[in-house]
Amino acid sequence: MIGLCVGQPSTYWNTFNAGNLRAFELCAVCPLPAAGECGPQLEPLGLIVAGIAYDDKGVALARCPKCHYPMPRRKGYRNGVCGRAACPDGAKRRKRQQARAKAGIRHKPSMFREQIRELTLARVRRADIAEQLRLTPRGVREIQYQLGLTGEKLARALAEHQESTTSRKAA
Ligand SMILES: [Zn+2]
Structure with missing residues (x-):
């Protein structure tokens, strides 16, 4: 049995790479996870394995409900926060920050x-x-x-x- 990642650009499986959505797609239909040959037992660091993105510490990350990319963990946020500039959620957050700055509220x-x-x-x-x-x-x-x-x-x-x-x- 051969994984669907074979022959694909391997960077797609680097967590936070722009190709992550393609990696998720392929993992979802790959026979290896179903056969138990690919999964968290590989102790992935900073990689997508069996359709789950892991950060550098090997912690499984949630995916952004808006753009579906993995979200870095952040203190105070149970599922992490989407850090992508292109994410509609991130754009909303930046707008809020700009509005605050405009209102003259400082945060430090x-x-x-x-x-x-x-x-x-x-x-x-x-x-x-x-x-x-x-x-x-x-x-x-x-x-x-x-x-x-x-x-x-x-x-x-x-x-x-x-x-x-x-x-x-x-x-
Ligand atoms: Zn997002």
Whole structure:
């Protein structure tokens, strides 16, 4: 018995190759998987085997419901996320991101550590900081937590801050 992949461009079976759909098609009608001669027992890495795409770690990947290509795994997404530029799903996601950027919402509170520190020590409310820096209050809180500017620590930091500014004025 001979696999249908024999004589085909082997790159089609490299996971995330543009030829993956052709590989899936051929695997679906190939006699080898049915005969148990091709399958996960081959411990595939970064390859399509018996119609399943595996990533570099050998984890089986789900396929995109829109474009049917394999989707890379991504934290927080059970089935991964389609990363293909040509995918209609990806296009929708990019549009959403662009709209967010246009609305001026930034996504990296860590870029604003210093401003968050200053505003917090100036006793500006978290919601106001978020609005001013165009961040979410949750993102601001996360940075405040990292900076030790929440709860009891905040009270201490504010007291110290006040002290240092008053002594500076006095001097
Ligand atoms: Zn897709």
